[in-house]
Amino acid sequence: MLNDFCPYIKWIMIFPFAGFLVNLFFGKKLSEKVSGSLASAAILLSFGCSLLCFRALLGLPEGTPALKETLYVWFAAGTLNIPVGFRFDNLSAVMALVVTGVSFLIHVYSMGYMRGDRDLKRFFASLNLFVFFMLILVLADNPVLMFVGWEGVGLCSCLLIGFWYENMDNARAGKKAFITNRVGDAAFLTGLVLLISFLNLAGVPGLDFDSLKANIGSLAGYSVKGLPLLTVISVLFFIGATGKSAQFPLYIWLPDAMAGPTPVSALIHAATMVTAGVYMVSRLFFMFEISPYALEVILYTCAFTALFSAVIATLQSDIKKILAYSTISQIGYMFMGAGAGMYAGGFFHLTTHAFFKALLFLAAGSVIHAMGGEQNIFKMGGLKGKIKYTFLLTLAGWITISGIPPFSAFYSKDLIIEEIYGSGHFWVWLSAVATAGLTAYYMTRLFKITFLGTPKTDAHAREAPPVMLVPMAVLAALSLAAGAFTGWFINFSGGEVTDARLPFLVKEAPLAAGLAGIALGFWLTKENLAAYLEKVFKPLHKLIYNKFYVDEIYEALVIAPLKVLSESFFFKFIDRTLIDEGMVDGTSRSFYFAGEFLRKAQNGNVQLYALFFAFGLLAVLAYILAAAL
Amino acid sequence: MNGENLLLLSFILFSLSLLVFLTNRNLLIMLMSLELMLNAANIALVNFAFVRRSAEPAAWLFMLFAVAAAEAGIGLAILLMLARTFKTLRADLINKLRG
Incomplete structure (x- = not known):
C-alpha cells in the first residue's frame, strides 16, 4: 500500500475551483471569449489530471485498489475523525473522467449557446463551481466529505436552474429543486448520523470507504425500533438518492428544472448530478448488498419510476420536458441495475447515458436556438432540411437511446434487463422491457414531430455554429461507440459479464420492444390517428397529459x-x-x-x-x- | 472618662442630629445637622483611639475633619445657589425632581 499516494488527485479539483474564483472576482474585466475559454480550459486541465490519475491507477500493482491523497484533517471529535481525503479507484475514475470530459464538451458548447448573455461570467463561474463540487462528491474517501459535494452540487443546481432569475417561474423552479432535494438530504444525513454513531458503538469508527467495507458486517446484528439497522441506513441513503437522482416520489423537481439554460440541463440534470445517487449506491453497494430488503426497495421503486415517467413522457409537448422525464426513466434503469445485484451494469448505463442524453439535450438546445426559443415540438416540424447537422446528431442520439444494436445503450440497457431477469423478478423485468419500448416510442415521436413532416412555421431556422456542433459530434461518437467497451468496462467497475444462456425470447425482448416502440412512434403520431386515439381514450389521455396530477x-x-x-x-x-x-x-x-x-x-x-x-x-x-x- | 461613655455620647449626638435632619425643613439646619453627624462619628473615632491605644483612628479623625470642612464649603455654596433660584430654603418646596 506504499504506492497508493497520488499527488494529482487534488489538482483535478483545484482547476475548476480556480476557474470559479477567477470568473467570480475578475469576470467583469474579462471579455466573453476569455471568460468562456478560461472556464473550459480549467475543466480540460482537470480532465488531463484525471487521465494522469487513471494511468497511474492502471499501473498499480495487483491488490492495491485505489490511489489516495489526504490533504488534512477536517475535524476530529472523540473517535470521529473526518479527514479531507480523496480516493481514485475504478468507480471514481470512471465518474471523474465522465464528469470532467462531458463537462468540458458542455462548457465549449455553452460558449456558443450562451453568447451575448449579460450574465455570462456568472454562468461560467457557477458551472465551474458545480464541477468542483461534483468532483468532491465523486472523489471523496468518506461519506461525510461526499455529503459536502452532495450539498454543493445541489446548491449549484439551484443557482443554475434559476439562472435567469428575473422570470419568477425560473426562480420558483430553482427553489422547488432545492427544497425537494432537502427532503432527500435530510434522510441522507439521518442515515449518515446513524451509521457514524453505530460504527462508534461497534468500536470500528473508521469512515473511509476501505474501513467501511471491512467493518460493515459488524453492524449486521444491530436494529433500530425492531428494524435491522443496515436496512434502515440503506433505505435512508436511498431516499437521499431519490432526491438527488429524481426518483419517485421526489422526482417532481427535475421536469421543472428545465427552466435553466439548456447546457445546464444537459450537464447537471442529465449527465452528472442526477446520477450522483446511482454513484452513491454503487459506492456503498457493499452495505446495500448485505442489508435485507434494501435492494428490493431500490428495485421496485425504480422500476415503478422508470415505467411511470416513461408513460408521462409519451404525451408531453415540451422538448426539454420529454427529455427530463426520459432522464428520470433512464436513471430508474441505473438503479434497477444496482437493485438487481449488479451495480456495474447500472454504472455502465450511467456512463452511456451521460453521453447520449447530454447529446440529446445539446441537440435540443440547438433546435431551440434555431427556433428562436420555441420549445413546443408541435410548433416545429420539417427541421430536417434546415438544420442538417443537428438533425444527424439527434438521429445518432435517437437510435442510441432506442436501444438499437450495436450502439451503446443497447448493451448497457440489455445488461440491466438481463440481470433483472436473472435475479428472478419477472414482473420487474416485464416492466423494464415495457419501459424500453416506451422509451423508443417517445423518442421516435419527438424525433418525427420535430424533424420530419411539414414545417409549422416558415421562420428561418439557423444552424448552430461549429463551437456547438463539435462537442455534440464528439458526444455522438461516444454514444455510438461506447458499446464496444462493454466487457472491459464491466470488469473494470467491479462486475462480471455473465454469459448466461437466457431463452431466446427473453434475450431479444428488449430489442423487440424497442423496434415495436419505434414503429408505433411513427404510426401512432400520424395526425388523424393521434387525434382519433385522443378522442377514444380521452380520460386516460387527460390523466397522462397532466402527469397523473402528481x-x-x-x-x-x-x-x-x-x-x-x-x-x-x-x-x-x-x-x-x-x-x-x-x-x-x-x-x-x-x-x-x-x-x-x-x-x-x-x-x-x-x-x-x-x-x-x-x-x-x-x-x-x-x-x-x-x-x- | 472611659470608652463606654464616649461611645454613648457619639450615639446620642448622632441620633439627635438624625432626628433634626429628618424633622426640620430648613435646608440650612439640615446641613448643620449633617455636620453634627460627622462630629458624632469623630467622637466615636476618638473613643477608638483611646481604647486601642492606637494613632490610626486619630489619623482617620483628621481626614474626617477635612472631609467635613470641604463638605460644608460645597454644601453652603449649593444652598446659596438654591436660595437664589427658589427664593426659599424649605426642603418641601424645592421638589422640582418629582417623578
Missing part, C-alpha cells in the same frame, strides 16, 4: 397544509404573537409599566429619601448586630 396531489397533500401551518401557526402565532408581541414588545412594555409604578417613589421630597436612608441604615445596623451577638 404535482397537484403534492400541492393538496403537502404544500397546502404546510402553507396553512406556516401561515397560521409559525407566522401568526410563533413569529408575530410570541416573538414580536410577546418577547420584543413585551420587554419594552414591562419596562414601561415598571417605570410607571416606580416613579411614584420619586416625589422630590428630600426628607422622605433621607427617612428611607435612615431605615436602611437601621436595617444594616440590625443585621451587623445580629451577626455579632
